[in-house]
Amino acid sequence: DIQMTQSPSTLSASVGDRVTITCRASQSISTWLAWYQQRPGEAPKLLIYKASNLQSGVPSRFSGSGSGTEFTLTINSLQPDDFATYYCQQYKSNSPPLTFGGGTKVEIK
Amino acid sequence: QLQLQESGPGLVKPSETLSLTCTVSGGSISSNSYYWGWIRQPPGKGLDWIGSIYYTGSTYYNPALKSRVTISVDTSKNQVSLRLDSVTAADTAVYYCAKHFAAAHFDYWGRGTLVTVSS
Numbered sequence: 001d002i003q004m005t006q007s008p009s010t011l012s013a014s015v016g017d018r019v020t021i022t023c024r025a026s027q028s029i030s031t032w033l034a035w036y037q038q039r040p041g042e043a044p045k046l047l048i049y050k051a052s053n054l055q056s057g058v059p060s061r062f063s064g065s066g067s068g069t070e071f072t073l074t075i076n077s078l079q080p081d082d083f084a085t086y087y088c089q090q091y092k093s094n095s096p097p098l099t100f101g102g103g104t105k106v107e108i109k
Numbered sequence: 110q111l112q113l114q115e116s117g118p119g120l121v122k123p124s125e126t127l128s129l130t131c132t133v134s135g136g137s138i139s140s141n142s143y144y145w146g147w148i149r150q151p152p153g154k155g156l157d158w159i160g161s162i163y164y165t166g167s168t169y170y171n172p173a174l175k176s177r178v179t180i181s182v183d184t185s186k187n188q189v190s191l192r193l194d195s196v197t198a199a200d201t202a203v204y205y206c207a208k209h210f211a212a213a214h215f216d217y218w219g220r221g222t223l224v225t226v227s228s
Contacts, residue, residue: 001172034214036156043205043218044156055216087156091212097171098146100156 002026002090006101012109017078021104023071023088032092035064035073038103039084047086048073075106083108111136113206113219121200121226127193131206131219138187139164144209145189147180149202150221157202161209162189196226 003026013019023033031051036044046055048064051071061076075082088101117129131145138145146161160170162180170178179192189206203223207215 032212036215043207043221044215045218046214046216049214049216089156089214091209091214096158096160096169097173098158098161100158103155 001097002029002092002099004088004090004099004101006086006088006104008104009102010105010107012107013078014109015078015080017109019075019078019106021073021086021088021106023066023073023101025069025071025090028068029090029092031067032090033064033066033071034089034091035062036087036089037082037084038087039081044087078106082106111208111217113208113217115204115206115219115222117204117222117224119223119225121196121224122228123197123226124195127191127196127200127224127226129191129204129206129222129224131189131191133187133189133208138182138189139184142210144211144213145180145182146207146209146215147189147191148205148207148215149200150205151199151202159191159193159204163211198226200224201226 005024033051035048038044052064063074085103085105112134114132121127144161147159162168177194181190203221205221206219208217209215
């Protein structure tokens with residue numbers, strides 16, 4: 001199985017900050033990586049797919065980068081709506097399992 | 110706009126079977142290239158993929174759950190179903206259904222349904 005490790009697990013930041021979340025894969029997944037945002041009590045929402053492609057309707061302050069085993073999600077100028085938990089997910093192939101990282105909670109500082 | 114809605118019992122007894130249905134509206138479950146997956150999230154924890162199905166009935170499962178899971182599709186009702194046998198308290202979670210393409214990200218999600226395993 002491909003393991004996904006996110007860091008940090010919790011991040012404290014202020015409105016207007018730039019934040020970066022890292023996701024590492026246990027083996028190369030090329031750019032087969034997605035990022036999701038989950039607010040409390042809600043379903044996850046797709047932000048980024050194929051490592052750096054912004055999903056339609058997602059604000060441009062979100063961006064993704066990386067390939068192989070190391071990936072980052074960057075939020076420029078953090079907004080109040082952005083305080084949430086973020087997950088990465090690999091989908092290298094249809095060979096199971098599809099795996100998620102453990103999550104990064106972005107808290108208000 | 111595609112919408113997914115999970116439904117089923119909110120309480121299941123230990124050793125019994127958990128059964129959930131995902132009803133798809135705003136689009137056909139038989140659309141070419143669409144897969145339909147189930148993901149769960151234990152309270153306060155992260156996301157775990159359970160398995161996925163193509164409209165033809167082709168399935169693939171998380172090996173950790175494969176022996177207990179069955180996912181099926183009813184194209185006439187535009188529904189996907191999840192069955193999880195021999196449940197324990199560890200199966201208590203919010204269960205989501207979601208759409209994806211083959212080996213891809215989940216772009217549409219249902220709102221999820223909480224299932225508690227308790228006697």
